[in-house]
Each structure stands twice: as C-alpha cells, then as structure tokens.
Amino acid sequence: MAWYHCGRCGRLFMAPTGDATDRRCTRCGRNPSPGVDALPAPTDPPPPPAAPPTHAEIPKKQPKSDSRRTPRSHLTLKLLLGWVLVTVLIVLAVRYIWPQETTPRATANAASASAVKGTTGDDSAVRLNQALPPCATTLRGFLNAGTSEERNQFVLNPVATAGRMARFYDLNPLTRIDPGTIKNTASTLLNLPTGPALESRWLGRDGRSFDCVFVQQNDEWRLDWEHFARYSDYPWSLFLTGAGQSELEFRLLARERLVKERSESSQISLVFYAPRFGYPEQAGATSPEFLVRRDSPDGQLLAAAFQQHEKGESMFGSKLAYPEPPDMLRVRVRIRRQPGDADGSFNFELVKVIACHWLALDDPGVVPAKPPRPHDPAP
Numbered sequence: 001m002a003w004y005h006c007g008r009c010g011r012l013f014m015a016p017t018g019d020a021t022d023r024r025c026t027r028c029g030r031n032p033s034p035g036v037d038a039l040p041a042p043t044d045p046p047p048p049p050a051a052p053p054t055h056a057e058i059p060k061k062q063p064k065s066d067s068r069r070t071p072r073s074h075l076t077l078k079l080l081l082g083w084v085l086v087t088v089l090i091v092l093a094v095r096y097i098w099p100q101e102t103t104p105r106a107t108a109n110a111a112s113a114s115a116v117k118g119t120t121g122d123d124s125a126v127r128l129n130q131a132l133p134p135c136a137t138t139l140r141g142f143l144n145a146g147t148s149e150e151r152n153q154f155v156l157n158p159v160a161t162a163g164r165m166a167r168f169y170d171l172n173p174l175t176r177i178d179p180g181t182i183k184n185t186a187s188t189l190l191n192l193p194t195g196p197a198l199e200s201r202w203l204g205r206d207g208r209s210f211d212c213v214f215v216q217q218n219d220e221w222r223l224d225w226e227h228f229a230r231y232s233d234y235p236w237s238l239f240l241t242g243a244g245q246s247e248l249e250f251r252l253l254a255r256e257r258l259v260k261e262r263s264e265s266s267q268i269s270l271v272f273y274a275p276r277f278g279y280p281e282q283a284g285a286t287s288p289e290f291l292v293r294r295d296s297p298d299g300q301l302l303a304a305a306f307q308q309h310e311k312g313e314s315m316f317g318s319k320l321a322y323p324e325p326p327d328m329l330r331v332r333v334r335i336r337r338q339p340g341d342a343d344g345s346f347n348f349e350l351v352k353v354i355a356c357h358w359l360a361l362d363d364p365g366v367v368p369a370k371p372p373r374p375h376d377p378a379p
Contacts, residue, residue: 131216139179142155143179158222161226177208181206195217199211232248233245253283255328267294288348301366304367
C-alpha cells in the first residue's frame, strides 16, 4: 500500500502498488491520472479505512433504568426497618424483664460515677469530660518545656511558684517525660475548698506512673506543681546527713510503727520516707523513729488521717486510691534537726504536720480526732 494524489478530486488516497491503469481513487472512484478516461464512479464509493476510536469516543454504558430497581429497593428498606424493630424489642425486653444488677460491684461503680459531692453521676461525668482535654493540653505543654522558666507558665500560682521551682531544680534533676509516650489511666474530680480541681493518673511506656492535680484558676486549668514534683525545701536524703538548714518543709510518706503494740500508748511511733517520682510503690531514704503524743494537735491529725486511710477513704471527694503501699500516708511536714549526743549524730523533731496530702493547699484534709485518754506518762 502507498499514498497517491488524485488528479481528479485533488485528494490523497491509499491504494496498492502495481499497474497504474487499474488504480482508482478511493475518494472519487475515478482514475487519478487526468489524461485517462475515468470509469463511471460508483454510486456508493467505499468509505475510507476508519481510524481506531479514541478513549473519548468510546460510548459510555448507559445506566439501567431506575424503574427496574424500585421493587428491590422497597424490599431492602422493609428488611432494614424490620431488623431495627426487632433490635429495639430485644433491648427493651432485656431492660424491663430481667432485673438490674444489684451486686456490691455495681453499687460501687454507681457511687464512683459521682465524683463531686452534691452532683449526679451524669453531671459529674459531663464536667470531667469537659475538664480532661484542657488539663491534658496543660500537661503536654509543661512536659515539652525545656526549662523551669518555660514550665512556670503552666503551673498554679506561677508568680509565687517561680522561685520555688528554680531552687528545687537546682538541687533535683528536671523531670524528663515524653508526653507522646504517656496515657491517662484514670481521672476524677476533686472538691477543694479553693474551687474545682481534677486528679488524673498517667502511665508511661517505660513503666513510670505518676498522678497530677489540675486546679481551675482564671478560667484556665493549671498544674499543681508542688504536688506533681513532691516538692520539699531540700532533698530528704541530704537533710538526714546534716546538710541544709536545720528546719525545713518536706513532702514525705509516713508509716506508723508498732500499730498493735502501741495501740494503748499515749504516743504514735512514725517513720518518714522520701517518695520516688514515677515509682510510687517504692520508698526512698528512711528517717529515724519519731514519737508524737496522741493528744497533741499533730497526733490527733495523724490519728484521724491514718484511720481514714485504713478505711480506704480518699480526701476531697477523690475516687482514686493512693498508688503507694497501703500502710503509708502522704504528709506535708516541718522537721527540725539538732546535733546529737555523739559526734556526727543528729536528733530530729516533728515541728508541725501541715497537711495529710501533697497538694499546694494548707487545708489539712481531715478533721482531727478527739484526743484519747492517755495511758502512759508523758516522756
């Protein structure tokens, strides 16, 4: 096949090579040579070879008429409505025919839903769900901050706390926690004398766990840093060895010794431990024995706090149990150190029990117990 020019109609056409006398123009049907008599043109000349259709020219399949689907659509709708009706009937039958769960566990779960005294479980849940996201944002901002100055903008009472934070981190390492590796495990609302607060528990991938308290201040949820850092004026282990000032404030764990043996005694025997951040089940440096009179204000406060702690009753309406060992109580105390009789020894005195919790709050958290009748003479 080759392309030729027709001298009759002036168009190009394709024809087989060979004898030119038999060649005909595929457009007009005549001999392309002008000097040759042309045969009569066929009435219907053969059409030129058609090019393959392009993608745009391929006709689209027409959708089937919706009229054919009408009966099937009605059947599907009827089946769906029937299934919904059966499901609703089953739910109503389970709710009203079978009795509700009345086990102690169900009662405890219903009671824990009300996190603040005087509110219903639904109201408390709504308030908790509203407060938790901004509290989590505050915690992430605090943990992402690289310096104590940057962290100060996320804490409660930032102006008053700035100096305490600076002194604390001069003597203690800055807590490093990746906020992307922790998750919230439990939360509850607190009913503090100063206003609403939220307590939450967090667990990291490295196994460290800690609790945070957020207090609403100036329409913002701020971190109670003193509670978070377990703030003390000076490291407890160094204070026991004679370093630092002779009288300081500490956040410690208190354990009552010889509970049964001294149940009839006029004194309470105490030992204090330093808390370990991230590992609440472990205790740090241990103090010598402290003896506190039961009929003193500190003794009455400690006796009431230990009784409440033994019953599993939390403070300020909290529904979360303490993560520390069950025989240890959180306390905030002032302790004085004095030189002992022997060289290098020290005597320690409990000056005051400020509170039976670690919050940045002077409220003791418990009502002091009535002083019992002393059985032993005063030392």
